[in-house]
Amino acid sequence: TANTFDASGDTTITSGWFSNAVQVVDRDSGAVLEDIRTLATPVNAIDHGGQVVAAQAGSSVVDARTGEVILDGLAYPLGLVSDGSTLYVGDWATGQSWAQPADGPATVVADGFVTPEGLALRGDLLFVVEEALDRVVVVDLGTGERSAVVEDLALGARVLPTAVPHGNFNGIAVDHRRVYVSSDVDNTVYLFKRRGLLRGT
Numbered sequence: 001t002a003n004t005f006d007a008s009g010d011t012t013i014t015s016g017w018f019s020n021a022v023q024v025v026d027r028d029s030g031a032v033l034e035d036i037r038t039l040a041t042p043v044n045a046i047d048h049g050g051q052v053v054a055a056q057a058g059s060s061v062v063d064a065r066t067g068e069v070i071l072d073g074l075a076y077p078l079g080l081v082s083d084g085s086t087l088y089v090g091d092w093a094t095g096q097s098w099a100q101p102a103d104g105p106a107t108v109v110a111d112g113f114v115t116p117e118g119l120a121l122r123g124d125l126l127f128v129v130e131e132a133l134d135r136v137v138v139v140d141l142g143t144g145e146r147s148a149v150v151e152d153l154a155l156g157a158r159v160l161p162t163a164v165p166h167g168n169f170n171g172i173a174v175d176h177r178r179v180y181v182s183s184d185v186d187n188t189v190y191l192f193k194r195r196g197l198l199r200g201t
Helices: none
Strands: 004-008 011-016 021-026 032-036 042-048 051-056 061-063 069-071 077-082 087-091 097-100 107-110 116-122 125-130 135-140 146-150 172-174 178-182 189-193
Touching: 004 042, 011 042, 021 042, 021 051, 032 051, 042 077, 051 077, 069 087, 069 097, 077 116, 077 125, 087 116, 107 125, 116 172, 116 178, 125 172, 146 178
Parallel strands: none
Antiparallel strands: 004 011, 011 021, 021 032, 042 051, 051 061, 061 069, 077 087, 087 097, 097 107, 116 125, 125 135, 135 146, 172 178, 178 189
């Protein structure tokens, strides 16, 4: 069972913590091109400049194919997004968002979030789903300025006693006109017009 999906090019990358699998799937045929089951509870996986990276619950972010550690020392890495060279990681437990460039050390680019889950990028803006507060916050990575851009969502926290702490994943995607947010309460995808939210697009 897949818990997260990331569409990139001709493939979709899925992760499933229950099945302990990260899969690369051909989007046209549905054929499974890669089936990786060597990770420790993968809770998210995305394409990062051609590399498949996965967040492992309560530990690290790794290259899913090789197991090489990309970012370690986090309490609970969950949200992932990439601009192709820099990887952004949200720590669900600490409320910090990290940036790991291709060369150089990782840095905290924003903090103070409450149970951040899905992440999205548009230009220099980082969108963060705060599950516990039922909202989406946008952070200007250049200035650090932030604001809530979508509020009063029904995100909830459906957590089973034997499941991972975050329960189901609340994802987000942003294009040049809309913001899409998935809800773990009613299996709905919310759609919002940007209303000029994103500069220079």
